[in-house]
Amino acid sequence: MSTMNSKLTFKRGLELKNRIMMAPMTTKMSFYDGVVTSDEINYYALRSGEIGAVITGAANVQNDGKGWEGELSVASDVFIPGLSKLAAAIKKNGTKAILQIFHGGRMTDSSVLRGVQPVAPSAIAAERPNAETPRALAGDEVLDLIENFKAATRRAIEAGFDGVELHGANTYLLQQFFSPHSNRRDDEWGGTLEKRFSFIDKLVDEVTATVDESGAENFIVGYRFSPEEYENPGIRFTDTLFLVDQLADKGLDYLHISLRDRQLVSVSENHKEKSMLAYIHEQINGRVPLVGVGDVLTSEDAEQVLENSELVAVGRALLIDPHWGAKALDKKDDLIRQEISNYDREELFLANGVWGFMEFMMPDRLGK
Template sequence: MNNVDTGFTFKRGLHLKNRLVVAPMTTKMSFFDGVVTNDEIEYYGLRSGEVGAFITAAANVHENGKGWDGELGVYEDRFIPGLAKLAAAIKKNQTKAILQIFHAGRMTDSNILHGSQPVAPSAVAAERPDAQTPRELTETEILEIIESFKQATERAIKAGFDGVEIHGANTYLIQQFFSPHSNRRTDEWGGTLEKRFKFINDLVDGVTEVVDRSDVKDFIVGYRFSPEEYEEPGIRLQDTLFLVDQLANKPLDYVHLSIGNYRNHSVSEAYQEKPIIAYIKETINDRLPLIGVGDIRNGADAKEVLATADLAAVGRAILIDPHWAQKVLDDQDHLIRTELSHYDRDELRISNGVWGFLEDMMPERLQ
């Protein structure tokens, strides 16, 4: 059992004052061109200072990877000043700031991309309403995108962040390369399970090499993943255990499970004996720290997650109560705010994007 209030030190030297992390959540609070806004800085600052670390919403590493309006940008140097302000707002009272970096792949559309066709490993549309068929990436473009992730990492270092999280979850481009649904390639970037892992392999190596070649100290690299897909063919837990096993041998600082509820069991009949998080932890076998997540609402939930994982990431609960972490650390679950109304939005710096997220995920707690 890992205690909520005990510190944690990653292998690259970064120390967290406790084991609570704010999970990355879409805010849609940036300007139309990806520049950080003052409202965004206030939103992050309000929820910082008590948790050990705060992982930002996804920041796009390439212009053709934009997933939605109001998304953070990190694909050019002009974003560094705003990102530096964001990092500084998070890093009060020793909370560590981690920038999540991603590319949307096929999970966007030509309207968001100002007329350009979305790109993906293969020309296969996502199974969602009104999904557009993407254009298959050339090998030159694949290498360019990997380079974009490396350059984004360099910008995160310059902006003063304490780390980056590679967003390999939630059906975005990195996951699309690993999925047999979205990756139908027959070259070295697709086909077998091992070839579908190549993009991730090269990307992780590239990002970690950037960090290790730099002069920065105590800067970490994490990787987030989703364990299963509903598509057929799609990623199943057996595939993910292969992925985790490979990642656990990489020079990463942690892996971060993306799942709606930490209690969830696999849809695969072969993995029904225990929750997904337990299979993940077993596969890692102490080679890397694991961040657990999924409907953590109070201290009791956090402690239950920490019985398996090394760190616990909270999302929706800290949107409703910015001081959730301190109440958990003080063992005062009964003081946690659990509901909010439209009248609370200004006080809590909740934008339309965040409110929509809460409406989709926790409608019973909104008034």
């Protein structure tokens, strides 16, 4: 079992001073064109310095990958100066900066894309209200997408980040390739479980090779995934165990599970004896560090996650108390801020996008 205060060194040499990471959360703070804002920089800087690493909210790797307004972009070299300021703001007092990179796939719409039809592995709409039917990516577009993830990784290196996280969770494009609901292709990128993994397989190989060939020292690559889907057909927990088993043997520095609750149990009848986090950790079997997450509000919660992971990601608690890390590391949970009001928003750099997330996810923690 890991402890929060202990250091961790990844295979590419990057060392974290403790086991706490800020979970990637949508901020909607960037300019309309994806350029970083000063408020966004201040938001991350306020929550840096005490914890081991900060993982940013998602940054799109190409224009049709934009998932929402106010989203970060890493789709062009023009974004490097702003991203450099963001990385520098995070990297104070030894905290490491990780840029999460992604493509929204079918989980966007033409209004966000300024009239452009969303793209996905197949022309299958998501099961959500008012979902648009996407256009299926052509074979050459799939290869171009991989090149754009590689280019985004290069830009993250140039901007001074310490790593990138491939966002393969929360039903976005990487997950869409793996899902039998969103991927109905009959070429090399779809069909069997193994073929639905082929895009992720190649993407991970190409991105990690980009890092290794860049000469960048101590730059890491992580991968985030969601363990189950509710759609039918959809990703089942046995599919995810296959995914994790494959990824654990690749050139990644860590895997990061996406869970709303660390104790969540699979809907699968064959995997109900323990939490999905515990099953995943068991499947990895020490081959690569696992980042656990899920309703971590106290130091005890964090230590519980670390019983089945090497790192713990903290989200909502850091929104309310930017100094949660120092207090939890010192086991001073009584000092952790439990509630905020609308009057605290400016002080904590909680713009409308973050505040909306908090109103939806944690209304009981918001005072009047």
